[in-house]
Amino acid sequence: MSETTPIEFINLTKDFGKSHAVHALSAKVARGRITGFFGPNGAGKSTSLRCLLGLAKATSGQALIDGKAYAELVDPLHKVGAILDSRGFNGSLSGKKNLLIVAAAGGIADSRVDEVLDLVELTGAANHKTKGYSLGMMQRLSLAGALLGDPEILVLDEPGNGLDPIGIAWLRSFLRKLADEGRTILVSSHQLAEMQHTVDDVLVMNQGELVAAGKIADVQGGLSLEEAFLKIVMAKK
Amino acid sequence: MKLIKSEFRKVFYPKSFIWLTIGAMGLASLSTAPAAYAIKRFAKLALPGHGLENADVVDGIYSKSISGYLFVMIIGALAMTGEFKHNTAVATFLASPKRHHVMWAKMLVAAVVGIAVMLISTATGFIAAYLGLQQYSDAAAPHSSVFIDTLGAAVVTGAVLAVIGVAIGTLIRSQTPAVVGIVIYMYLVERLIIVFWPDGGKWLPTGLITSMTNLKVSTSAGPMTIDTSAYLEPTPAIFMLIAYAVVFALLALTTTLRRDID
Numbered sequence: 428m429s430e431t432t433p434i435e436f437i438n439l440t441k442d443f444g445k446s447h448a449v450h451a452l453s454a455k456v457a458r459g460r461i462t463g464f465f466g467p468n469g470a471g472k473s474t475s476l477r478c479l480l481g482l483a484k485a486t487s488g489q490a491l492i493d494g495k496a497y498a499e500l501v502d503p504l505h506k507v508g509a510i511l512d513s514r515g516f517n518g519s520l521s522g523k524k525n526l527l528i529v530a531a532a533g534g535i536a537d538s539r540v541d542e543v544l545d546l547v548e549l550t551g552a553a554n555h556k557t558k559g560y561s562l563g564m565m566q567r568l569s570l571a572g573a574l575l576g577d578p579e580i581l582v583l584d585e586p587g588n589g590l591d592p593i594g595i596a597w598l599r600s601f602l603r604k605l606a607d608e609g610r611t612i613l614v615s616s617h618q619l620a621e622m623q624h625t626v627d628d629v630l631v632m633n634q635g636e637l638v639a640a641g642k643i644a645d646v647q648g649g650l651s652l653e654e655a656f657l658k659i660v661m662a663k664k
Numbered sequence: 665m666k667l668i669k670s671e672f673r674k675v676f677y678p679k680s681f682i683w684l685t686i687g688a689m690g691l692a693s694l695s696t697a698p699a700a701y702a703i704k705r706f707a708k709l710a711l712p713g714h715g716l717e718n719a720d721v722v723d724g725i726y727s728k729s730i731s732g733y734l735f736v737m738i739i740g741a742l743a744m745t746g747e748f749k750h751n752t753a754v755a756t757f758l759a760s761p762k763r764h765h766v767m768w769a770k771m772l773v774a775a776v777v778g779i780a781v782m783l784i785s786t787a788t789g790f791i792a793a794y795l796g797l798q799q800y801s802d803a804a805a806p807h808s809s810v811f812i813d814t815l816g817a818a819v820v821t822g823a824v825l826a827v828i829g830v831a832i833g834t835l836i837r838s839q840t841p842a843v844v845g846i847v848i849y850m851y852l853v854e855r856l857i858i859v860f861w862p863d864g865g866k867w868l869p870t871g872l873i874t875s876m877t878n879l880k881v882s883t884s885a886g887p888m889t890i891d892t893s894a895y896l897e898p899t900p901a902i903f904m905l906i907a908y909a910v911v912f913a914l915l916a917l918t919t920t921l922r923r924d925i926d
Binding site for chain 2: 477480481482483484497498500503504507509511512514515516517518519520524525527528529531532533534572
């Protein structure tokens, strides 16, 4: 494992016209831990993640992975796995074919596609067209796609969206298993009650700014994560 | 090589590729098979010596076998617009964050596929033209050069228009406007320009494709004139068509491709 910070935001700012989607975000994500990235809708979480992954250009500042911009990573799929949009599949193709396309682009063996489909328990639906998948199945397929390169770092934007309680419980244990393997996970979510049992550290954003960061127990201050979150966000309004 | 393999999978996995190839074959056939009948049917309107007994006219029928190029351009456009339609652009650019590498791979694959589709559809057009002409015993034999000229033009057209299609798909991003725009422009706007303003039309892709077939046609009716003797020679036409592809590709690389991916 390298000694650099796996994920670091340095004074990151992203403007859309005159509005600040993200303003001067500075934060670090610790290696081998699950960090929750929370905030109300429009807080700037997804935009920050898109800047981190090179999909959006920062107005100023930097978002780095192991000290490098995403575009500078030599083998990005082996370094970072990401979920940004569970709709990101061609509906006319099977889940397996969608992943085979990504695997080829990443120089990953086709056999790995079967492995990750098995990991997320989608083997039975592997050859079904994704337009027939439920939202929960799409989330699992997205997770399979993120794991294709067996990456050290996972960046997951709302991976629990659309999952039923059983799916949520599965996701929780799955993320914990991945973290126990030494992976670094940055996960954004609105499901605070659930995330309380999953994450080690917390970053809270509101109106484009980081308003709280630290170990979950410190941020909670004896409250539930949801209560603490509301207290932090309301205090900044 | 990784990206090229991935791009080939994107082209061949969906069934739409088969339908577009069939479309190119159908268009090539429809452009040639009925031509002999139409020329016979309207023989009285044609200038003397412009019937099927003229080998240049028969060459003209065979050269229309190249007409499937519209579908090649659409295949090129779909290579990029499909990424945004299906939201797969995120996965593509996560796998290869250097976006210009993705575009080069798409253009290379589109060019190879474009050549293959053009060879298949042009050969289909030749067969359809032959079958149509077989109905008329007085039809002249074509010059043997028409087949080589048309196939050569098909290869260049397939490669270049597919690349232009990728660039247009990158610039427009939205699939329906890109495809509809290509169809309307190539099959309506350019054709009207060629007929009513031939001096300008010969510099446009359709005029350049006609130039590459080395066809000799001269006819007029009222304000409409088609006289290929004023067209460019095949070699400058090839370079001009390539220049279009370069301009479109550079535009796409330097503008749209730099935008944020939603």
